[in-house]
Amino acid sequence: MKNIILLLFIxxxxxxxxxxxxxxxxxxxxxxxxxxxxxxxxxxxxxRNWDAxxxxxxxxxxxxxxxxxxxxxxxxxxxxxxxxxxNVGPLxxxxxxEEYAIGLTINEFNGIANVFQSYYCKNxxxxxxxxxxxxxxxxYSKNRWWIASTMFTNETKDSPIPDKYLFKKYxxxxxxx
Numbered sequence: 001m002k003n004i005i006l007l008l009f010i011x012x013x014x015x016x017x018x019x020x021x022x023x024x025x026x027x028x029x030x031x032x033x034x035x036x037x038x039x040x041x042x043x044x045x046x047x048r049n050w051d052a053x054x055x056x057x058x059x060x061x062x063x064x065x066x067x068x069x070x071x072x073x074x075x076x077x078x079x080x081x082x083x084x085x086x087n088v089g090p091l092x093x094x095x096x097x098e099e100y101a102i103g104l105t106i107n108e109f110n111g112i113a114n115v116f117q118s119y120y121c122k123n124x125x126x127x128x129x130x131x132x133x134x135x136x137x138x139x140y141s142k143n144r145w146w147i148a149s150t151m152f153t154n155e156t157k158d159s160p161i162p163d164k165y166l167f168k169k170y171x172x173x174x175x176x177x
Contacts, residue, residue, distance in 0.1 A: 022052060026144040029106050032056055033117050033136055036147065037099040044096035044124050050085050057081050057147045058139070066153040096124025102131065103166040113138040113145070118165045119152075130154040131161060 025035035039053045063084040065077045079087065091097075103118030115136040122129040132154035138145050155161045163171040 022055075023144070026056065026146070029108065029113050029115060029138060029145060030104065032138065032145045032147065033104070033115055033134070034101065036136075036150075037101065037117075037119065037134075040092050041098050041100075042092065042096065044094070046093060046096070048089060048092055050089060053085070054081060061147055062149045064149065064151040066151060068156070091123075095127070098122055098124065101167075102170040103161070105165055111140040113140075116165050118161050118167075118170070133161060133165060 022035065025031040036053070036056055039049060039056075042048060059081075061081050063079045063081065067075050067077075069075050099119050099121035101117050102120050103116070105116040107114045113136070115134075115138065117134040117136065118131070119134055120131050132152060135151040137148045137150075139148050140146075
């Protein structure tokens with residue numbers, strides 16, 4: 001009986017260690033926004049940690065993509081977090097995906113923040129490569145930051161990312177700070 005109890009105790013400790021959620025990233029705006037794109041990035045066939053991803057968001061968070069249809073009309077797609085994980089998530093593992101920040105602009109006041117995170121992204125099959133802006137709406141509650149919603153849109157030839165939203169090395173040559 002002692003051996004069974006000891007075995008159950010060891011299994012419980014191991015599952016707790018392997019199932020831990022990163023709490024450091026949610027302590028800062030830079031941390032939580034960087035963690036979001038890190039969690040969706042990975043090699044072809046690599047399973048994403050959707051539990052860690054969900055931990056970044058409020059339970060009723062929304063993911064909103066904004067773009068254009070082929071005939072140039074505005075297109076908005078609104079998804080719950082679970083719809084995003086279910087519908088878009090499998091594409092990240094199937095095609096591989098890499099995204100990183102090329103700019104970060106933070107506006108914060110009294111526990112709320114709006115963040116523009118300019119990004120570069122591509123799939124690893126070579127069929128998709130874009131730059132754009134992730135817009136985060138964040139709240140500080142229970143000693144951490146939470147993502148309330150994200151909106152994202154890709155830049156276009158007619159709407160390039162303004163230099164003010166880019167880190168210096170990604171700005172147009174000759175642009176002022």
